[in-house]
Amino acid sequence: MRQRSNIRFMSRQEVLGYVLLAVILLAIIPLSLDVFRLNLIGKYLTYAFVALGLVLCWGYGGILSLGQGVFFGLGGYCMAMFLKLEASDPESTKIQSTPGIPDFMDWNQITELPWWWEPFRQLPFALSAIVLLPTLFAFIIGVAMFKLRVGGVYFAIITQAIAAIMTILIIGQQGYTGGVNGITDLRTLLGWDIRSDSAKVILYYVCSAALFICLLLSQFIRYKKLGRILVAMRDREDRVRFSGYDVANFKIFVFCLSAMFSAIGGAMFTLQVGFMSPSFVGIVPSIEMVIYCAVGGRLSLLGAVYGTLLVNWAKTIFSETFPELWLFAMGALFIAVVMAFPNGLASLFKRYIEPKLPAWYSGKTAGLGASIMRTDSSKETVGKEALEEKNRVVSKPISKPETVGTMAPSSDEKLEGGVYVD
Amino acid sequence: MSTKHEDFVLAVEGLTVSFDGFKAVNDLSFYVDEGEIRVIIGPNGAGKTTVLDLICGRTQATSGSIKFRGEELTRMKEHQIVHHGVGRKFQNPSIYDDLSVFENLEISYPRGRSVFGSLMFKRDREVIEEVENIAEIIFLQNDLDKPAGLLSHGQKQWLEIGMLLIQKPDLLMLDEPVAGMSVAERKKTAELLNRITQGRSVIVIEHDMQFVEDIAHRVTVMHQGKVLSEGSMERVKNDPKVIEVYLGH
Numbered sequence: 318m319r320q321r322s323n324i325r326f327m328s329r330q331e332v333l334g335y336v337l338l339a340v341i342l343l344a345i346i347p348l349s350l351d352v353f354r355l356n357l358i359g360k361y362l363t364y365a366f367v368a369l370g371l372v373l374c375w376g377y378g379g380i381l382s383l384g385q386g387v388f389f390g391l392g393g394y395c396m397a398m399f400l401k402l403e404a405s406d407p408e409s410t411k412i413q414s415t416p417g418i419p420d421f422m423d424w425n426q427i428t429e430l431p432w433w434w435e436p437f438r439q440l441p442f443a444l445s446a447i448v449l450l451p452t453l454f455a456f457i458i459g460v461a462m463f464k465l466r467v468g469g470v471y472f473a474i475i476t477q478a479i480a481a482i483m484t485i486l487i488i489g490q491q492g493y494t495g496g497v498n499g500i501t502d503l504r505t506l507l508g509w510d511i512r513s514d515s516a517k518v519i520l521y522y523v524c525s526a527a528l529f530i531c532l533l534l535s536q537f538i539r540y541k542k543l544g545r546i547l548v549a550m551r552d553r554e555d556r557v558r559f560s561g562y563d564v565a566n567f568k569i570f571v572f573c574l575s576a577m578f579s580a581i582g583g584a585m586f587t588l589q590v591g592f593m594s595p596s597f598v599g600i601v602p603s604i605e606m607v608i609y610c611a612v613g614g615r616l617s618l619l620g621a622v623y624g625t626l627l628v629n630w631a632k633t634i635f636s637e638t639f640p641e642l643w644l645f646a647m648g649a650l651f652i653a654v655v656m657a658f659p660n661g662l663a664s665l666f667k668r669y670i671e672p673k674l675p676a677w678y679s680g681k682t683a684g685l686g687a688s689i690m691r692t693d694s695s696k697e698t699v700g701k702e703a704l705e706e707k708n709r710v711v712s713k714p715i716s717k718p719e720t721v722g723t724m725a726p727s728s729d730e731k732l733e734g735g736v737y738v739d
Numbered sequence: 740m741s742t743k744h745e746d747f748v749l750a751v752e753g754l755t756v757s758f759d760g761f762k763a764v765n766d767l768s769f770y771v772d773e774g775e776i777r778v779i780i781g782p783n784g785a786g787k788t789t790v791l792d793l794i795c796g797r798t799q800a801t802s803g804s805i806k807f808r809g810e811e812l813t814r815m816k817e818h819q820i821v822h823h824g825v826g827r828k829f830q831n832p833s834i835y836d837d838l839s840v841f842e843n844l845e846i847s848y849p850r851g852r853s854v855f856g857s858l859m860f861k862r863d864r865e866v867i868e869e870v871e872n873i874a875e876i877i878f879l880q881n882d883l884d885k886p887a888g889l890l891s892h893g894q895k896q897w898l899e900i901g902m903l904l905i906q907k908p909d910l911l912m913l914d915e916p917v918a919g920m921s922v923a924e925r926k927k928t929a930e931l932l933n934r935i936t937q938g939r940s941v942i943v944i945e946h947d948m949q950f951v952e953d954i955a956h957r958v959t960v961m962h963q964g965k966v967l968s969e970g971s972m973e974r975v976k977n978d979p980k981v982i983e984v985y986l987g988h
């Protein structure tokens with residue numbers, strides 16, 4: 318009982334996992350790659366924010382959103398608007414017919430900065446907008462959907478539609494948004510040239526640090542009861558509801574949080590890549606981001622980061638050689654992952670690599686492998702072994718239905734209760 | 740509100756629900772007393788489960804009223820009904836397979852039920868003691884750390900009953916609690932129910948007549964969405980209408 322009362326924020330393995338990721342991101346990668354490649358990794362890491370949000374929202378909460386690009390884009394555009402206004406001072410835009418407004422507005426015969434662009438001159442406003450605007454948008458979608466009990470595949474389709482609408486809106490309002498080209502030619506942040514090599518290195522570190530903050534925040538949520546309620550909700554929504562929880566509020570919360578993460582990723586993207594365009598908002602990028610999460614393992618916070626890096630690295634290699642085949646390869650990868658190892662790389666790691674690691678890795682008393690079984694440390698069997706045990710037990714009644722008959726001898730119609738398999 | 744309602748824990752009056760014109764429950768009325776174990780029996784499709792769905796808010800009534808301690812339930816949301824003290828067990832064991840038995844019970848502990856409440860929720864001594872206490876009642880004190888998915892069917896049913904008990908409901912509704920259980924498990928469950936009904940009212944849906952005899956104070960027989968007969972098991976068993984539609988064949 319003493320032990321049960323002190324659930325730990327992280328298990329030994331998780332601490333080691335975070336330390337390893339920190340070493341890779343903050344030391345190995347920056348020391349071994351040139352600035353161009355480092356910047357590329359920094360760009361990949363911005364997608365990891367989205368994948369991380371999806372782990373919470375989809376992996377834990379069971380809410381599949383196929384429109385995370387919308388929030389990534391909103392965050393990115395908020396950042397881009399600030400940078401663009403800074404780059405469009407009257408001096409450097411004096412050849413335009415209306416100096417002092419962004420170039421694409423001038424090209425579209427707009428002679429005055431729209432009122433809703435005006436506040437983006439202020440960095441504090443832009444930074445708050447990056448976090449709050451997409452979260453607010455997610456909140457509105459969440460309230461509209463989850464309060465009406467729209468879920469599962471219908472929710473996925475609606476988020477996809479929102480991604481499509483958003484792209485069309487941005488492209489259609491060319492004069493206000495830069496259209497299909499997006500907002501380009503971003504130069505400085507408060508006078509600091511973000512295109513220089515030193516800026517790229519610094520931004521890479523800022524991005525990594527922000528990612529770690531989001532990771533730890535997610536870890537905190539998972540460790541609190543909220544994290545377990547999300548898992549419970551995914552398994553048995555009705556049971557949670559009839560245990561006195563307003564399920565919709567929990568869904569709205571986790572959806573907003575994932576939107577906020579995506580938006581921070583989007584803003585970091587704009588800073589590191591130097592532009593933002595609708596090609597990061599629509600359906601294809603949104604689905605790609607789900608694939609990063611699935612490949613890494615939708616139940617693994619760290620897996621999301623590795624999955625994102627790996628898929629993007631493969632994308633870079635592959636699309637340099639066979640550019641037109643990349644999308645097919647990506648689709649094949651997604652199908653293969655979902656069919657062969659639905660919990661992604663993280664589950665492969667748990668099954669094949671973890672057992673081979675030396676004893677100090679798991680510690681003497683910990684042994685808490687499976688992420689969601691992390692209750693206490695009093696028994697070693699809770700965790701990976703138990704999970705595997707479960708798989709064995711669960712698979713048995715399916716292959717041998719006759720054993721079930723003995724389990725539920727009373728009435729035939731209730732047999733399904735005996736084979737309860739999720 | 741008439742004073743009559745105050746005498747009952749639950750007063751269902753004129754309850755009707757129709758699905759596309761089909762009246763699954765038709766002008767149903769019944770009353771449950773304080774501390775009573777009421778068993779609802781009836782042939783398949785009589786509307787038994789629908790009645791529980793209506794009481795706990797899962798299904799919206801077309802007309803009629805459900806008063807729990809004088810408060811109208813038909814306009815409340817599911818979680819609000821739970822907060823008022825109504826607990827519901829589903830027909831198939833409905834537990835969280837991926838969480839441990841301890842966590843299953845902890846989630847049902849009636850504290851920190853809002854989003855931020857659940858972020859601030861602390862697993863303190865009070866929670867742990869209550870969970871261990873309940874685990875002992877439902878015969879699972881040695882399985883607290885086991886993932887619930889590993890429990891046997893009967894144990895899952897008990898766990899779900901335990902998840903309701905920890906909410907301390909005033910009215911407990913159980914839908915076929917012994918379905919799929921072995922004879923030994925049934926006996927244990929009957930014992931369990933008799934023990935936990937101290938100080939609360941219980942509505943049970945059950946097909947197993949032996950089990951019904953063991954636990955019921957009063958029996959309501961439903962047929963085609965209506966009450967066919969009501970009273971002690973003895974009386975109901977000898978009611979010719981009941982024999983015709985349900986017992987005698």
